[in-house]
Amino acid sequence: MDIESVVADAKDLCYRVAPAELANSPLWVIPQTNLPPLLGRDTVCYGYTSPSLDMHLHHTFADWEGIRGPVIVLGNLNIERDFPARTYNKMLGTTLHELAHILERPSLFQPRPYNQQYIRAEAIRVAEAVSRDEEGDGSTPPWTTHESRFMRIAYHLRHRAARLGYDIRPDEVYSTERYGMSPAAKYANAIKAEADALCAATFRQICSMAPPPHFKAIYEADQSSWFQSAPQRQRKNDEFDITT
Known part of the structure; x- marks a missing residue:
């Protein structure tokens, strides 16, 4: 599968379904295969986002111009493995899932000062968190973070x-x-x-x-x-x- 073509389609879809919210804002859809292991390549998720993800990953963007915006990471390897018959559809669906999280926030990203040392450490911790399966004890409501x-x-x-x-x-x-x-x-x-x-x-x-x-x-x-x-x-x- 041409992942760059999928990414282009995913970005276009986001701008078409949320034109008012994304107007004049950059948006990055990043496949896990574009990331180093230390920053999310080994994610076990189908996709993830966080309010400061652009700060964490901007040095991996080919088109970074210093303007902040929301970021979606697609677990393309995981989706290809688990949804072989509908890989493309699931990648677009996952993109919409993460866009919903972005639109649920008070703002598209978290405004904050840039502290290179702190951001770097935070980026590594986030990557570690999405690279391991959650170990629940059955007492967490299933809709937690998806209310x-x-x-x-x-x-x-x-x-x-x-x-x-x-x-x-x-x-x-x-x-x-x-x-x-x-x-x-x-x-x-x-x-x-x-x-x-x-x-x-x-x-x-x-x-x-x-x-x-x-x-x-x-x-x-x-x-x-x-x-x-x-x-x-x-x-x-x-x-x-x-x-x-």
Whole structure:
């Protein structure tokens, strides 16, 4: 597969489904194979992002001009291995997944001063965190870091992509089934009418409105079902602000 062509298509898709948010902003979609092992090549994720990822990786960008912007790392080797029949579709779906995390933030990236020594150490720690499987004890809610706000944005993005003719399944953007929740297609269908009506709205406008009752009901039922079977655990204070 021509990964550079996939990256170009992924970037184009992002700008088409979130034109207002990404206007005048650079965006980088970086395959893991473009990174050194110390900075994320060995990721076990299908994709990840973080608010300072441009600071961590900018020296690996061929087109870096000193202007900050959001970054998505694609675990292209992992996707090719696990989705051989729909590799391209899954890469675009993963791109939308990470874009949803970016749009969920207060800003596209975290404004902060550049301290080379600190940023370098932080970049290495982030790469280490995404290069090992999580060891959960079953007490963390499955929707942690993927709450209803994220899901709403993600399925809106997927709906916009579908309207543009892209073949991306809901579970290729966010597979709720992997976490014992209701099927992704069920969530996506619950958001469809709203997504049709708000296809030109900004995501800030969308998230300022109450979610569709059916979508909310599915999410709350999944939460209730989980809480009846396991205790809640709060995220540890030392967990990194990385979303995968």
